[in-house]
Amino acid sequence: MPSLVEALSRDVGAAFAALELPAELGRVVESDRPDFAPYQCNGAMAAAKQAKRNPREIAQSIAEKLAADHLSMKVEVAGPGFLNLTPDDAAYSTQANVLASDERTGADSAAHPLKLMIDFGGPNVAKPMHVGHLRSSVIGDCLQRLMRFRGHDVVSDIHLGDWGLQMGHLITELEDEQPDLPYFDGEVTGGYPSEPPVTIDDLSRLYPQASAKAKEDPARNERSRKATAELQAGRPGYRALLAHFIAVSIAALKEDFNALGVHFDLWKGESDVNDLIPEVVADFKAKGVAEESDGALIVRVARDSDKKELAPLILVSSAGAALYATTDLATILERRREQDPQLILYVVDLGQSDHFEQVFRAAYKAGLAQEGGLEHVKFGTVNGTDGKRLRTRAGGTFKLADLIEQARDRARDRLNEAGLGAELSKDEFESVAVSVANAAIKFSDLSNVRTTNYIFDLDRFVSFEGKTGPYLQYQSVRIKSILRKATDQGLEPGEIVVGKAEEAALVRRLDGFNAAVIRAERDRAPNVLCEHAYNLAQAFSGFYANCPILPEKDEAIRASRLKLAATTLRQLELVLGLIGMDVPERM
RNA sequence: GUCCCCGUAGCUCAGCAGGAUAGAGCAACGGAUUCCUAAUCCGUAGGUCGGAGGUUCGAAUCCUCUCGGGGACGCCA
Structure with missing residues (x-):
C-alpha cells in the first residue's frame, strides 16, 4: 500500500506525463510551508527550466489537470510555480485505516532480502569498555534490528580484538x-x-x-x-x-x-581465524597480489584515480606476525565459507577509514569478496565537553558500566520525584529504571548523525527532558494507560474518521514511517528513526491535547480516536524497538 | 606536507535530490492542570548558516579559494 506521498507523487506524475513532461517531476514531498499546505510539488519549476517555459503556466496546467481528475485533494499554485497539495479528510481517513490494519503500520520489507553480516569491530580484550565503545554497540545494534525488520538475513559478530x-x-x-x-x-x-x-x-x-x-x-x-x-x-x-x-x-x-540489551549471534574474535592466515597468505602470494618489501609482505592497494596516496596493506610484518589487516582478511574468508554473506557491514569509528579501504581493496583484488560487498559504516568520535577526543589513557575517562549505573541512578531519582515508586513493586520499579536509563543512553547517541563527532556530556545524557528516549517512553506509556482504561470500560476501537487538523497531522506522521525506515536503511542512519519517533510523539501530543479520547461523548469519534491512538502506539513501539528501547507498561 | 570530515540560535544538534519566512531540544522569559500520566502542552525572544567569490530564476545545500576545529597517512588495533 503506497503512502500518501507516494500516491500523490503518482497522481501528480501522471498529470505531468499527460502534459508530455517527465513523470518524475511530479515527485511530491512534505511541505516546507505547512501553513500553506501539508504537501508540495516543485516539479513545475524544474520542467520550466528544461522546456524553457513559464513555470507558473506549467504549474497552472498541472493544477487544472489534477482538478479535472477529481482527486481527493485541493491543489493550489503559489509563488514562482509551487504546487501546494492538501488532501481532504476522506483521504486521510482511508490512509489511516489502511495503516491501522497493518501489523507493521505501513512499513514494507525489502524487495530483495540480503544475507548480511554486521561486524561490531569488537572491543579489545585488553581494555574494559569505556564510553567510546558505546557507539559501535548502539549503532550496530540498531542496524541489526533495522535490517532484520526489513527482512534481511542478519548474522552479527562482536568480533573481539584478541589477537594483535x-x-x-x-x-x-x-x-x-x-x-x-x-x-x-x-x-x-x-x-x-x-x-x-x-x-x-x-x-x-x-x-x-x-x-x-x-x-x-x-x-x-x-x-x-x-x-x-x-x-x-x-x-x-x-x-x-x-x-x-x-x-x-x-x-x-x-x-x-x-x-x-545488545546481543550478538557470534562472539568470535580475531584469534579464531589464526589457522586460516597461512592459507590467506599463500593465496595472496599465488595470485601475485602480495609482494616483499622491507622484510614484510605487503599488498599494494593504491589506484591511479586516488586523490591521496593509500599506503600498502601489510599482510605479514617483518617480525613474522599477522596484523590487524591480516586477520580481517582471514575473517572475510571464514565468513565466506561459513555464512557466505552478500554484504558485510563494519560498524567501526571513522578513524579506521584507511584501514578498511586497504582491507576491502585487497579483498576485492584477491577475489575474497565481490566489489561492493564490504562496507565501512563509520561513526564519529566521542568527545569530552572540551571538544577533545575522549581517550582511554586521558585519565578522566570512565567505564561504560559506570555510565550505565549513573543513568540508572538518575532514572530512579526521577521516578521517585514523580511519585511513581510507590505504585510499582520493587522489581517493576527497578526494571523501569533500567529501561529508562537505556532509552536515555541509546537515544542520545543514536539521534546524532552517525558520521559526526559528538560531545559526551553526562548531564545531558541522563537528563530526561525534551527530545530524549524517556520522553518517547513516557508518550508511549501514556497511550498504554488510555488503552488500558478503554479496555476496562469495555470500549472498542472502530473505523478511523479524520475530522480535526491534529488528527490529520498525526496520520501524516504515521504515514511517513515507511519512508523513514527506508531512508534509515539506505543511509545506515539511526538518527532518521529517532527523528521519526520524536515527530510522531509530538504529533500525538497535539492530538492528545486537542482531541479528547475517553472523555469524548460521540461513540464513533471515540472509537476512531481510540484506534488512532492504538495505531500510534503500535508504530511507536515498532520504531523504538528498532532503536533498541523498551516501552514499560507504566512509569 | 598530502588527503578526509566538521563549522547552522547562548549551548547541543536536525536540515533528505538546490526552492517560499533556515527548524528542534536545552537554557531564558510568559502562560496552561475541576479533564485520558505535567518526564507534558502553548506562547515569546534568540541566527551575517565561519568568510569571500562563482554556477542558478533561486544556494545552508553544488564548485573554487580562504580561515578555524578534528582526524588519517607501511610494519598498533
Missing part, C-alpha cells in the same frame, strides 16, 4: 609481574591451571602499563612483538594465557552488553 600486539603486551607485562607462572616456562607445554591468573581489572591495568613502556622503550616493544609472533606461532603457554584473557574479558563484556 596488545596480546603480546599483556603476556610480557604479566610475565614481569608474575614470572613464576607456568605459562612462561618454555619447558612446560600443558597442564596449565584452569583458574585464570588475572581479573578483568588486571587486564585493564596491564595493557596501558605495557603500552606506555613500549612507547618509551623500543626494546620493551620488541619483546611484545616477539611474544605476539610466538603466540601466533602457537606457543602453548601463551595460547593458554590467551584463552584465559578472552574468557575473563568476555564474561565482563557480557555484563555490559546485557545491561544495554
Whole structure:
C-alpha cells in the first residue's frame, strides 16, 4: 500500500506525463510551508527550466489537470510555480485505516532480502569498555534490528580484538609481574591451571602499563612483538594465557552488553581465524597480489584515480606476525565459507577509514569478496565537553558500566520525584529504571548523525527532558494507560474518521514511517528513526491535547480516536524497538 | 606536507535530490492542570548558516579559494 506521498507523487506524475513532461517531476514531498499546505510539488519549476517555459503556466496546467481528475485533494499554485497539495479528510481517513490494519503500520520489507553480516569491530580484550565503545554497540545494534525488520538475513559478530600486539603486551607485562607462572616456562607445554591468573581489572591495568613502556622503550616493544609472533606461532603457554584473557574479558563484556540489551549471534574474535592466515597468505602470494618489501609482505592497494596516496596493506610484518589487516582478511574468508554473506557491514569509528579501504581493496583484488560487498559504516568520535577526543589513557575517562549505573541512578531519582515508586513493586520499579536509563543512553547517541563527532556530556545524557528516549517512553506509556482504561470500560476501537487538523497531522506522521525506515536503511542512519519517533510523539501530543479520547461523548469519534491512538502506539513501539528501547507498561 | 570530515540560535544538534519566512531540544522569559500520566502542552525572544567569490530564476545545500576545529597517512588495533 503506497503512502500518501507516494500516491500523490503518482497522481501528480501522471498529470505531468499527460502534459508530455517527465513523470518524475511530479515527485511530491512534505511541505516546507505547512501553513500553506501539508504537501508540495516543485516539479513545475524544474520542467520550466528544461522546456524553457513559464513555470507558473506549467504549474497552472498541472493544477487544472489534477482538478479535472477529481482527486481527493485541493491543489493550489503559489509563488514562482509551487504546487501546494492538501488532501481532504476522506483521504486521510482511508490512509489511516489502511495503516491501522497493518501489523507493521505501513512499513514494507525489502524487495530483495540480503544475507548480511554486521561486524561490531569488537572491543579489545585488553581494555574494559569505556564510553567510546558505546557507539559501535548502539549503532550496530540498531542496524541489526533495522535490517532484520526489513527482512534481511542478519548474522552479527562482536568480533573481539584478541589477537594483535596488545596480546603480546599483556603476556610480557604479566610475565614481569608474575614470572613464576607456568605459562612462561618454555619447558612446560600443558597442564596449565584452569583458574585464570588475572581479573578483568588486571587486564585493564596491564595493557596501558605495557603500552606506555613500549612507547618509551623500543626494546620493551620488541619483546611484545616477539611474544605476539610466538603466540601466533602457537606457543602453548601463551595460547593458554590467551584463552584465559578472552574468557575473563568476555564474561565482563557480557555484563555490559546485557545491561544495554545488545546481543550478538557470534562472539568470535580475531584469534579464531589464526589457522586460516597461512592459507590467506599463500593465496595472496599465488595470485601475485602480495609482494616483499622491507622484510614484510605487503599488498599494494593504491589506484591511479586516488586523490591521496593509500599506503600498502601489510599482510605479514617483518617480525613474522599477522596484523590487524591480516586477520580481517582471514575473517572475510571464514565468513565466506561459513555464512557466505552478500554484504558485510563494519560498524567501526571513522578513524579506521584507511584501514578498511586497504582491507576491502585487497579483498576485492584477491577475489575474497565481490566489489561492493564490504562496507565501512563509520561513526564519529566521542568527545569530552572540551571538544577533545575522549581517550582511554586521558585519565578522566570512565567505564561504560559506570555510565550505565549513573543513568540508572538518575532514572530512579526521577521516578521517585514523580511519585511513581510507590505504585510499582520493587522489581517493576527497578526494571523501569533500567529501561529508562537505556532509552536515555541509546537515544542520545543514536539521534546524532552517525558520521559526526559528538560531545559526551553526562548531564545531558541522563537528563530526561525534551527530545530524549524517556520522553518517547513516557508518550508511549501514556497511550498504554488510555488503552488500558478503554479496555476496562469495555470500549472498542472502530473505523478511523479524520475530522480535526491534529488528527490529520498525526496520520501524516504515521504515514511517513515507511519512508523513514527506508531512508534509515539506505543511509545506515539511526538518527532518521529517532527523528521519526520524536515527530510522531509530538504529533500525538497535539492530538492528545486537542482531541479528547475517553472523555469524548460521540461513540464513533471515540472509537476512531481510540484506534488512532492504538495505531500510534503500535508504530511507536515498532520504531523504538528498532532503536533498541523498551516501552514499560507504566512509569 | 598530502588527503578526509566538521563549522547552522547562548549551548547541543536536525536540515533528505538546490526552492517560499533556515527548524528542534536545552537554557531564558510568559502562560496552561475541576479533564485520558505535567518526564507534558502553548506562547515569546534568540541566527551575517565561519568568510569571500562563482554556477542558478533561486544556494545552508553544488564548485573554487580562504580561515578555524578534528582526524588519517607501511610494519598498533
